[in-house]
Amino acid sequence: MNSVINNPLWPEFSAQLKALFGDRFSTKQAVLEHHGQDESPYPMLAPDGVVFVHSNEEVATVLKLCHQYAIPVIAFGAGSSLEGHLLPIHGGICVDLSGMNQILEVSPNDFLVTVQAGVKRKQLNQEIKDLGLFFSVDPGADATLGGMCATRASGTNAVRYGTMRENVLALTVVMASGQIIQVGSRARKSSAGYDLARLFVGSEGTLGIITEITLKVYPLPEAVSAATCHFPSVHEAVTAVIAIIQYGIPIARVELVDEVAIAAINRYDKLSLKEVPTLFFEFHGSPLGVKEQAEIAQQICQEHQGDGFEWSSNPEDRSRLWQARHNAYFACLQMQAGCRILNTDICVPISKLAQCIDTTRDFLKQSHLKSAILGHVGDGNFHALILIDPHIPEDMREAERLNGLIVQEGLKAGGTCTGEHGVGMHKIQFMNQEHGEGAVELMRMIKCALDPKNILNPGKILPGHS
Numbered sequence: 001m002n003s004v005i006n007n008p009l010w011p012e013f014s015a016q017l018k019a020l021f022g023d024r025f026s027t028k029q030a031v032l033e034h035h036g037q038d039e040s041p042y043p044m045l046a047p048d049g050v051v052f053v054h055s056n057e058e059v060a061t062v063l064k065l066c067h068q069y070a071i072p073v074i075a076f077g078a079g080s081s082l083e084g085h086l087l088p089i090h091g092g093i094c095v096d097l098s099g100m101n102q103i104l105e106v107s108p109n110d111f112l113v114t115v116q117a118g119v120k121r122k123q124l125n126q127e128i129k130d131l132g133l134f135f136s137v138d139p140g141a142d143a144t145l146g147g148m149c150a151t152r153a154s155g156t157n158a159v160r161y162g163t164m165r166e167n168v169l170a171l172t173v174v175m176a177s178g179q180i181i182q183v184g185s186r187a188r189k190s191s192a193g194y195d196l197a198r199l200f201v202g203s204e205g206t207l208g209i210i211t212e213i214t215l216k217v218y219p220l221p222e223a224v225s226a227a228t229c230h231f232p233s234v235h236e237a238v239t240a241v242i243a244i245i246q247y248g249i250p251i252a253r254v255e256l257v258d259e260v261a262i263a264a265i266n267r268y269d270k271l272s273l274k275e276v277p278t279l280f281f282e283f284h285g286s287p288l289g290v291k292e293q294a295e296i297a298q299q300i301c302q303e304h305q306g307d308g309f310e311w312s313s314n315p316e317d318r319s320r321l322w323q324a325r326h327n328a329y330f331a332c333l334q335m336q337a338g339c340r341i342l343n344t345d346i347c348v349p350i351s352k353l354a355q356c357i358d359t360t361r362d363f364l365k366q367s368h369l370k371s372a373i374l375g376h377v378g379d380g381n382f383h384a385l386i387l388i389d390p391h392i393p394e395d396m397r398e399a400e401r402l403n404g405l406i407v408q409e410g411l412k413a414g415g416t417c418t419g420e421h422g423v424g425m426h427k428i429q430f431m432n433q434e435h436g437e438g439a440v441e442l443m444r445m446i447k448c449a450l451d452p453k454n455i456l457n458p459g460k461i462l463p464g465h466s
Contacts, residue, residue, distance in 0.1 A: 003048055003091040004048050004071055004072065004090075004091040004092055005048050005091070007069075007071075009069050010048070010071075012069075013065060013069045013071060014027070014049060016065060017049065017051060017062070017065065017093075020061060021051055021052070021058075024051060024052040024053075025049060025050070025051050025052075026049065026050045026051075026052075027048070027049050027050075029046070031050050032046035032047055032048070032049075032050060032094075033046050034079075035047055035050050035076050035079070035086070035094040035096065036087065036088065036094075037079065037087075038079050038080065038081040038082065038084065038085065038086050038087070039079075039080055039081065039082050039141075039341075040081065040082050040083055040084040040087075040424070040425075040426065041340040041341065041342050041388060041390060041396065041399075042084045042087055042425065042426075043390070045087045045088055045089060046088070047074065047088040047091065047092055047093060047094040048088075048091050048092060048093065049093050049094070050076075050093070050094045050095075050096055051093060051094070051095050051096065052096045052098075052099050053095055053096065053097060053099065053100060054099050054100060055100070056172060056174060056180050056211045056212065057180075059095060059097075059174045059209055059211055060174050060178040060179070060180050061178070062093065062095055063174055063175070063176060063177070063178040063209065063455075064177065064178030066092070066093060066176075066455050067176055067177050067178060067453060067455060070453050070455060071092050071093055071455060072088060072090045072091060072092030072093070072455050072456075072457075072458050073092055073093045073094075073095055073209075073455055073456060073457075074086055074087075074088050074092065074093070074094050074095070074205060074457050075094075075095050075097060075117075075146070075147075075150065075205040075209045075210075075457070076094050076095065076096045076097065076098070077097055077098060077117065077118060077143065077144030077146050077147035077150075078098070078120065078141070078142065078143050078144045078147060080141040080142075080143045080147070081147065081151060081421070081422070081424065082343050082345075082421045082424075083418070083421050083422055083423065083424025083425060083426040083427060084424045084425035084426055084460075085150075085151065085204050085205070085422060085424040085425075085457070085460060086205075086457075087425065089425070089458070089459045090458050090459060092455070095209060097116075097117045097118045097144065097146055097209075097211070098118045098144065099118060100116035100117055100118040100119075100146075100211060101116060101118040101119050101120070101123070102115070102116045102119070103115050103116075103119060103123075103124065103127050104116060104212065106127070106128060106131065106133075107186075108131050108132075108133060110186065111133065111216060111217050111218065111219070112169065112186060112214055112215065112216065112217065113128065113133075113135070113214070113215050113217055114170075114212060114213070114214045114215075115145055115212070115213055115215065116146075116211065116212055117144060117145060117146025117147075117149070117209075117210050117211050117212065117213065118144050118146060119144065119145050119146075120142050120143065120144055120145070121135065121137070121138065121139075121142055121143060121144075121145065121148070122142045124145065128217060129220065132219055132220050133217045133218065133219060133220065134217060134218055134220050135167075135215060135217050135218075136157045136160075136161035136162070136167065136216075136217075136218055137153060137154065137155055137157065137158070137161070137162075137163065137164055137167055138155040138156050138157050139153045139154065139155035139420065140155060140156070140326045140329065145213055145215070146210045146211070146213065148164050149164055149168060149171070149200070149201050149210050149213055150201075150202070150203065150204050150205050150210060150422075151164075151202065151204060151420075151421065151422035152164050152165055152201050152202030152420070152422065153420055154376065154379075154381065154419060154420035155376065155420065156253045156255055156282075156322075156325070156376060157252060157253055158376060158378075158379050158381075158420075159245075159251060159252070159253065159254060159376065159378030159379045160250060160251065160252045160253075160284070160378075161218065161252070163420065164201055164202075165198060165201050165202065166216075167215055167216045168184070168197060168198075168201050168213060168214070168215060168216075169184050169185065169186060169187070169188070169197070169214045169215065169216065170182065170183065170184030170185055170186060170197060170213070170214035171183050171184055171197050171200055171201075171210055171212065171213055171214070172210070172211050172212035172213075173200055173207075173208040173209065173210055173211065174208060174209045174211055175208045175450065175451075176208065176450065176451040176452075176453065176455055176456050180211075181208075183196035183197045183199075183200065184196070184197030184214070186214060199446070202422065203461075204422055204423065204424065204457060204460050204461055205456060205457040205460075206447060206451065206456050206457045206458075206460055206461055206462075207446070207447065207450045207451060207456065208450065208456065209456070221252075221284035221285060221290075222285065222286050222287065223284075223285060223286055223287040223289070223290045223313060224252075224282065224283070224284055224290065224313065224315075224318060225282070225283045225290045225291070225293075225294055225311050225312060225313040225318075226280070226281065226282050226283075226311065226312060226313075226317065226318040226321050226322070227280075227281040227282075227283070227294055227297065227298070227309060227310060227311030227312075228273070228278055228279065228280055228281070228308070228309070228310055228311075228321065229278065229279045229281070229297075229298070229301045229306040229307070229308060229309040229310075230274050230276045230277070230278055230306065230307055230308040231276065231277045231278070231279070231301075231304070231305060231306050231307075232276070232277075232305050233277060233305075234256065234258055234277045234357055234358070234361060234373065235354055235357070235358055236277075236304045236305045236306070237256055237277045237278070237279050237304075237306070237377075238256065238353055238354040238357055238375075238377055239304050239354050240279065240300055240301045240303075240304035240306055241254055241256070241279065241353075241377045241378060242350055242351065242353065242354065243300050243303070243304065244296075244297055244300050244301075245350055245378060247296065247300060249293050249296055249297055250284075250285070250293070251281060251282070251283060251293065251297070251378060252282045252283060252284040253280070253281065253282040253322075253378070254279060254280070254281050254282075254376075254377055254378040255279065255280040255325055255374070255375065255376060255377070256277070256278075256279060256357075256373070256374065256375035256377045256382065257277070257278050257279075257280065257325065257328060257374055258277050258372055258373040258374070259275050259276050259277055260332075260335075260370075260371070260372040260373075261328050261331070261332060261372035261373070261374055261385070262274070262275045262276070262277075262278055263275045264328065264331035264332045264334065264335050264372065265324050265325075265327065265328055265331045267331065267334065268327055268330065268331030268334055269323070269324045269327055269331070271324060273324075274308065279301070279306070279377075280321060280322070280325050281294070281297060281311070282318070282322070283297075283311075287313075290313065294311045297309075298311075328372075328374055328385075329341065329343075329374075329385065332372050332385045332387065333387075335370055335372075335387060336370055336387050336389070338389065338390075338391075339387045339388060339389055339390075340387075340388055340389075340390050341385050341386065341387060341388070342386045342388055342396070342399040342400070342403060343383050343384070343385055343386075343421065344360075344383055344384040344386070344402075344403050344406045344407070345381070345383055345417070345418045345419050345420060345421040345427075346381070346382065346406060346407055346409070346410030346415050346416065346417060346418070346419065347379065347380050347381040347382075347410070347415050347416050347418075347419025347420070348380045348410050348413040348414065348415030348416075349380060349413065349414055349415065350379070350380045352380070352413035352414065352415070353375075353377060353380050353382070355413070356382075356409050356410060356413055356415070357373065357375070357382055359409050360373065360382075360384055360406050360409065361373065363402055363405050363406060364384060364386070364402065367386075367398060367402055368398070369386050369387060369388065369395060369398055369399060369402070370386075370387040371384055371385060371386045371387065371402075372384075372385045373385070376419075376420075379419075380415070380419070381419035381420060384402070384403075384406060386399045386402055386403070404429075407427075407430050411430070411433060411434055416434060417430040417431075417434055423460065423461045424460055424461075425459065425460060428460075428461065428462070428463050429463070431461070431462065431463050432463055440462065440463065443461070443462055444462055447462060
């Protein structure tokens with residue numbers, strides 16, 4: 001890490017921040033360390049200072065100063081990212097957006113909301129549920145919506161409702177120079193010029209800092225049912241999902257949890273699920289519609305050796321089931337004392353999914369590291385959760401070797417190295433192979449045009465662009 005404290009202009013720069021923000025500019029060690037780590041396996045890297053902002057104008061003020069003094073700046077939301085997105089590898093200032101947590105406008109008739117970037121997913125859904133609405137993107141962690149935009153997050157509902165890319169209509173963004181701009185509109189479609197909103201969604205804070213977001217929301221379904229089904233093998237479970245998708249059943253969620261993860265969930269949540277590969281389903285619609293969807297899914301599962309198909313529309317049963325699924329990551333962390341998880345994230349065409357998961361399991365079985373597989377298999381996305389001891393360098397090397405093998409299989413199948421976690425530091429090595437050098441060079445040109453001093457989250461996404 002390169003600290004900027006040794007920069008001769010740092011005292012002048014930090015004095016200006018202190019004068020402007022008072023106690024909301026901190027260089028206390030505990031605050032710095034909190035903002036120097038996420039859920040990735042990387043060690044903590046503390047920024048040189050943290051500014052807690054409350055408005056677009058305050059973000060602009062920080063960026064103007066950082067631009068003037070050429071100080072790196074990294075946005076921080078909930079700290080739940082998985083690929084080292086927020087680690088300040090070149091030092092600098094962390095802009096903490098968690099205080100920008102206001103829901104600015106709810107438009108039930110348009111099925112739209114506008115929120116500040118620090119609003120969390122659960123907070124939004126709690127606010128709008130009495131209006132009969134919900135926000136669909138559910139990555140599991142209670143992340144901030146700004147962070148979900150920045151990483152182009154996805155999750156369990158994406159198979160029916162789409163990812164952040166499909167659910168963002170407009171943004172307010174503060175540019176590297178401190179200029180505040182609005183991109184996109186409240187209209188559901190537009191042909192007016194370049195699609196700048198989509199440019200910033202997934203940019204991981206390297207092109208601008210997102211401060212406000214206009215999002216699609218959806219009517220709460222009249223009826224919801226959840227189901228589980230057991231399979232003798234992961235291969236049969238995945239082929240059943242492919243058949244269900246190809247049949248056209250509008251499932252809201254379908255999640256694969258392998259036998260290792262099920263065992264971990266049982267211990268973590270004190271459940272007694274059968275410890276075999278399992279599919280978790282959720283169906284949305286009318287009472288008759290969800291019943292019909294569940295019955296057809298059950299029939300298809302049985303054709304692929306699925307048994308024990310159980311479904312329920314009881315809200316408590318559904319909540320317990322999906323809470324267990326969302327806890328799978330933390331349950332797997334408890335499989336080995338003091339471990340961290342290196343989490344793979346490939347996404348492939350649905351027809352290639354069974355083959356890729358089979359090959360991945362073969363790789364994992366040949367390793368000494370413990371691992372489990374989870375998957376948003378309805379859209380071809382799955383994760384290998386590889387447990388490592390952060391104090392044993394060989395564990396990290398072995399996990400990275402496995403990650404490389406898994407990503408190569410995904411790319412050969414026409415997929416991507418990251419379906420939903422983003423690039424951060426961890427996936428940079430695959431960018432040229434996935435996109436080609438010409439496309440990556442175009443990304444560099446965009447970065448240089450919007451951030452000529454390279455102060456916005458430097459060292460992320462782009463290979464060779466430190």
